[in-house]
Amino acid sequence: MNAVVPVRSGKAKARKGLNGSLRTLAGKSPKDMIPKVRRPQFAFSEAQDIPRYWWDNDPVKTLLLAAMSASFPPGERFFIDSVRHYQDQITDPELKKAIKGFIGQEAHHSREHELMNGFLQERGVDLARLEQEILGFMNLLRKHLSPERQLAHTVAVEHFTALMAEEFLLKYDALEQMDPRIAPVWAWHAIEESEHKAVAFDVYKAIGGSEFTRVTEMMIVSVLFPVFSAVHLVQLMKEDGQLGNMKSWLGAVNYMWGRPGVFRKLLPSYFKFYSPNFHPWDHDARGLVEKAKKKWLGDWG
Numbered sequence: 628m629n630a631v632v633p634v635r636s637g638k639a640k641a642r643k644g645l646n647g648s649l650r651t652l653a654g655k656s657p658k659d660m661i662p663k664v665r666r667p668q669f670a671f672s673e674a675q676d677i678p679r680y681w682w683d684n685d686p687v688k689t690l691l692l693a694a695m696s697a698s699f700p701p702g703e704r705f706f707i708d709s710v711r712h713y714q715d716q717i718t719d720p721e722l723k724k725a726i727k728g729f730i731g732q733e734a735h736h737s738r739e740h741e742l743m744n745g746f747l748q749e750r751g752v753d754l755a756r757l758e759q760e761i762l763g764f765m766n767l768l769r770k771h772l773s774p775e776r777q778l779a780h781t782v783a784v785e786h787f788t789a790l791m792a793e794e795f796l797l798k799y800d801a802l803e804q805m806d807p808r809i810a811p812v813w814a815w816h817a818i819e820e821s822e823h824k825a826v827a828f829d830v831y832k833a834i835g836g837s838e839f840t841r842v843t844e845m846m847i848v849s850v851l852f853p854v855f856s857a858v859h860l861v862q863l864m865k866e867d868g869q870l871g872n873m874k875s876w877l878g879a880v881n882y883m884w885g886r887p888g889v890f891r892k893l894l895p896s897y898f899k900f901y902s903p904n905f906h907p908w909d910h911d912a913r914g915l916v917e918k919a920k921k922k923w924l925g926d927w928g
């Protein structure tokens with residue numbers, strides 16, 4: 628049995644260096660923090676003996692992440708398009724490069740999560756239906772929201788994903804609790820979410836996006852994101868015959884809100900988004916990311 632091994636294409640577009648000065652035009656993003664486009668290929672089909680509940684042998688934890696994985700392909704396509712809409716208006720050369728990195732990273736996330744979702748679908752976890760529902764929702768946003776609000780939506784969700792990446796997946800022992808063939812997928816995704824966390828925000832600022840739209844869109848996302856996640860989790864738990872598994876529900880609630888309380892502890896960082904002076908790089912997690920790169924990505928990081 629082969630492990631899920633990331634295979635590097637050798638074509639990474641990278642700008643190295645971590646201690647750059649701060650940008651003045653586009654905000655506070657480190658000047659040389661250009662998101663690096665990696666091209667891992669995870670061999671899911673060769674890892675059929677991965678346990679059904681690959682995170683901590685726990686249905687709630689595993690299916691929560693599975694539901695999120697279903698949302699990535701349609702969600703990340705939306706994020707790319709909302710940024711791409713303004714790409715030609717950006718003149719700052721560093722930000723132009725960062726946009727390319729952002730698009731490349733998100734495109735590869737979608738690709739690998741599509742493969743992961745297909746792998747889980749074959750094992751009877753119906754993520755295709757979830758993906759279709761989310762695609763329908765994203766199409767509604769495309770149809771009814773202005774390009775500015777669509778970008779504000781991306782900025783808000785990117786804050787969520789960066790928080791979850793830095794304050795949850797990389798900081799605690801979640802990755803260690805996962806099957807070692809699944810963990811690198813989430814580690815890679817979390818690392819890159821942290822690397823590109825400010826790109827949509829910097830574009831939003833560069834095009835003069837309104838504060839009202841940014842803040843109100845975050846309020847909307849803060850309701851929709853947990854509601855969608857909870858509904859989808861309940862559906863998957865029901866389909867897996869685990870809806871009445873109180874041990875799993877209580878354990879997961881405790882993990883999120885009790886001890887260690889990973890969601891509870893990220894609330895202060897979440898609320899900083901509402902400050903008019905907020906910038907994603909106010910929270911510098913490069914130390915955490917570097918450690919995770921060494922541990923989970925090895926020489927392809």
Ligand SMILES: [Fe+2]
Binds near residue numbers: 732
């Ligand atoms: Fe992503």
Ligand SMILES: [Fe+2]
Binds near residue numbers: 733785788820823
């Ligand atoms: Fe992202």
